[in-house]
Amino acid sequence: MKNKYLGYFTNGLIKENPVLRLVLGTCPTLAITTAAINGIGMGLSATMVLVCSNLAISLLRNIIPDKVRIPAYITIIAGFVSVVQMLVKAFLPSVDSALGIYLPLIVVNCIILARAEMFASKNSVLPSVLDGLGMGIGFTAVLTLMGMIREFLGAGSLFGITVTANHISPMIIFLLPPGGFFVFGMLVAASNAIAKKNGKKAVEHLGCESCPSRAACEKITENKEESSNEQ
Amino acid sequence: MHKIVDFFKKYSQDIFKPVIVLLCICIIIPLALSVTNYITKDAIASNSEKSRNETMARLVDADSFEEASQDEITFYAAYKDESAVAFIYINQAKGYGGDVEVMTVFDTDGSIKAVDILDASNETPGLGQNVTKESFYSQYSGKKGEISVVKNGADGEANEINAVTGATISSKAVTNAVNEAVEQFNKTQTVGGEAE
Amino acid sequence: MNSSTTIASILLAAILTNNMVLSKFLGICPFLGVSKKTGTAFSMSVAVTLVMVVSTAVTYPIYTYILYPEYTYLETIVFILVIAAIVQLIEIVLKKYIKPIYNALGIYLPLITTNCAVLGITMLNITNELSFVQSLFNALGAGLGFMLAMLLFSGVREKMETADIPEFLKGLPITLVAAAIVSLSFLGFAGIGG
Numbered sequence: 001m002k003n004k005y006l007g008y009f010t011n012g013l014i015k016e017n018p019v020l021r022l023v024l025g026t027c028p029t030l031a032i033t034t035a036a037i038n039g040i041g042m043g044l045s046a047t048m049v050l051v052c053s054n055l056a057i058s059l060l061r062n063i064i065p066d067k068v069r070i071p072a073y074i075t076i077i078a079g080f081v082s083v084v085q086m087l088v089k090a091f092l093p094s095v096d097s098a099l100g101i102y103l104p105l106i107v108v109n110c111i112i113l114a115r116a117e118m119f120a121s122k123n124s125v126l127p128s129v130l131d132g133l134g135m136g137i138g139f140t141a142v143l144t145l146m147g148m149i150r151e152f153l154g155a156g157s158l159f160g161i162t163v164t165a166n167h168i169s170p171m172i173i174f175l176l177p178p179g180g181f182f183v184f185g186m187l188v189a190a191s192n193a194i195a196k197k198n199g200k201k202a203v204e205h206l207g208c209e210s211c212p213s214r215a216a217c218e219k220i221t222e223n224k225e226e227s228s229n230e231q
Numbered sequence: 232m233h234k235i236v237d238f239f240k241k242y243s244q245d246i247f248k249p250v251i252v253l254l255c256i257c258i259i260i261p262l263a264l265s266v267t268n269y270i271t272k273d274a275i276a277s278n279s280e281k282s283r284n285e286t287m288a289r290l291v292d293a294d295s296f297e298e299a300s301q302d303e304i305t306f307y308a309a310y311k312d313e314s315a316v317a318f319i320y321i322n323q324a325k326g327y328g329g330d331v332e333v334m335t336v337f338d339t340d341g342s343i344k345a346v347d348i349l350d351a352s353n354e355t356p357g358l359g360q361n362v363t364k365e366s367f368y369s370q371y372s373g374k375k376g377e378i379s380v381v382k383n384g385a386d387g388e389a390n391e392i393n394a395v396t397g398a399t400i401s402s403k404a405v406t407n408a409v410n411e412a413v414e415q416f417n418k419t420q421t422v423g424g425e426a427e
Numbered sequence: 428m429n430s431s432t433t434i435a436s437i438l439l440a441a442i443l444t445n446n447m448v449l450s451k452f453l454g455i456c457p458f459l460g461v462s463k464k465t466g467t468a469f470s471m472s473v474a475v476t477l478v479m480v481v482s483t484a485v486t487y488p489i490y491t492y493i494l495y496p497e498y499t500y501l502e503t504i505v506f507i508l509v510i511a512a513i514v515q516l517i518e519i520v521l522k523k524y525i526k527p528i529y530n531a532l533g534i535y536l537p538l539i540t541t542n543c544a545v546l547g548i549t550m551l552n553i554t555n556e557l558s559f560v561q562s563l564f565n566a567l568g569a570g571l572g573f574m575l576a577m578l579l580f581s582g583v584r585e586k587m588e589t590a591d592i593p594e595f596l597k598g599l600p601i602t603l604v605a606a607a608i609v610s611l612s613f614l615g616f617a618g619i620g621g
Binding site: 023026027028030031071074075078079081082085086100101104105107108109110113173176177178179180181182184185186188189192193202203 | 449450451452453454455456459500501502503504507508511541542543546547550551554595596597598599600601602603604606607608610611613614
Binding site for chain 2: 034067068071075076083087089090098100172
């Protein structure tokens with residue numbers, strides 16, 4: 001019994017890590033990881049929203065009619081995002097100015113809507129909260145790791161403390177947009193290699209399986225392209 | 232009568248329930264938000280006020296700061312022992328990703344006492360945002376008149392400052408804001424005298 | 428940005444220097460997901476541009492006249508709901524009155540509701556304190572910038588289909604590396620709008 005609950009929590013850490021395995025929430029992953037500390041700020045804000053929205057949606061899962069569930073979820077998520085945004089603005093102004101517009105944009109972060117749709121709407125409260133917590137921490141971990149890599153290579157420091165900048169001129173390109181795409185690509189390649197070694201499938205595409213707009217997206221890719229997939 | 236009951240029966244599941252649930256959510260959530268807003272609004276307002284006033288207090292040793300306005304230019308005059316000791320201008324200039332907000336403090340003789348960057352959050356982190364480092368903005372102190380930016384080796388020259396490596400645009404933005412302050416100072420203050 | 432910023436410099440900045448996808452990282456999902464073929468990439472960007480401009484036209488007055496200054500904390504929730512409603516409305520109107528356009532763009536619209544580029548641009552207009560007209564052009568520029576990035580990238584990807592890619596990079600990683608190189612080319616535009 002206990003193991004089952006632990007499973008809900010650890011699921012998001014590695015096996016279904018939202019960034020590297022499900023490939024959700026790529027926008028903030030690329031945008032704010034110019035410093036490790038930003039990764040932590042963004043990750044924890046998103047975790048808070050994720051836990052709260054999973055909790056609320058799982059509580060309301062029998063009340064919200066299926067027809068209007070998406071607008072209902074979006075409203076609930078937007079509510080929690082605004083609350084977190086105000087709290088961060090009030091008590092952590094430096095985090096607010098570092099994250100800027102990406103803080104309110106958590107509302108369209110697909111991780112949150114995806115977990116609401118895939119998990120919280122089908123499971124009871126405790127598993128949903130644990131799932132949100134695990135996913136959130138998995139998200140935070142990858143964001144922080146990516147922030148550390150980019151900060152170390154691009155600014156020669158870690159968490160704001162100068163490490164190599166005085167000896168080796170830092171490669172500024174890693175702080176700029178191309179560096180974001182590149183480091184993320186390498187991280188996905190590494191996680192794919194590890195997954196393959198353990199007999200799992202490599203991630204080849206965006207997180208379509210867990211994307212809330214999958215149906216609409218597939219319609220496009222199937223209608224308009226002579227897809228060679230046998231499906 | 233019969234019809235109305237039927238109507239309600241027929242549509243209660245399909246239409247009324249979704250509408251009512253959505254309506255409830257749309258009432259509860261903004262209520263929760265307004266409560267949070269009520270709790271946090273003072274802290275948020277004081278954060279932005281604080282950073283401006285704190286910066287002024289940090290840069291100038293004075294008893295009081297008074298906001299003044301002349302020719303549609305707003306500035307602050309710092310008083311100590313009832314005489315003006317410094318004038319403070321806040322200006323914005325376009326940087327790499329948006330506006331950079333700069334505070335320029337002048338001595339009464341018109342030389343720059345200090346410069347501080349209030350907001351450079353739109354600049355590239357780790358690059359343009361390095362203008363917020365003291366090693367950059369302290370270069371402005373003591374300069375007088377229009378300032379220009381050079382890429383290397385400005386140390387000897389009177390009115391040149393070194394750009395942050397790799398961030399010429401952000402450095403120029405700060406300099407533009409400072410130069411605007413210099414212009415505004417010359418318009419609003421009589422050098423050597425006090426604000427009228 | 429102050430009020431003297433010209434329309435041309437706003438357009439240039441939104442398309443090139445502050446490109447939605449390549450420098451602000453907004454709308455990465457469609458950028459990576461719907462850019463396999465140039466045709467789809469183009470239709471998707473037209474739909475995004477349309478929704479961006481219409482959303483800005485609606486959210487800007489709502490913010491300026493209703494939310495500001497008392498209720499600015501409702502910005503996020505109001506904007507996302509308004510955008511969701513607008514997307515639905517556009518879909519209905521197109522379906523009913525302009526059938527050819529609906530046939531071309533209709534399937535893209537449901538994807539746009541949760542597209543962070545649309546919400547992002549409406550919020551950026553507010554944070555950058557643009558005027559109404561400037562906001563509209565900023566939204567138009569952002570849409571065109573999105574289109575430019577999508578078209579360039581779909582061209583790259585069509586070439587990549589036949590390329591010999593190292594095993595460990597196959598799939599998503601090589602797409603991201605290609606995106607890195609495309610965004611590298613946009614760095615050259617730095618400062619052009621200033």
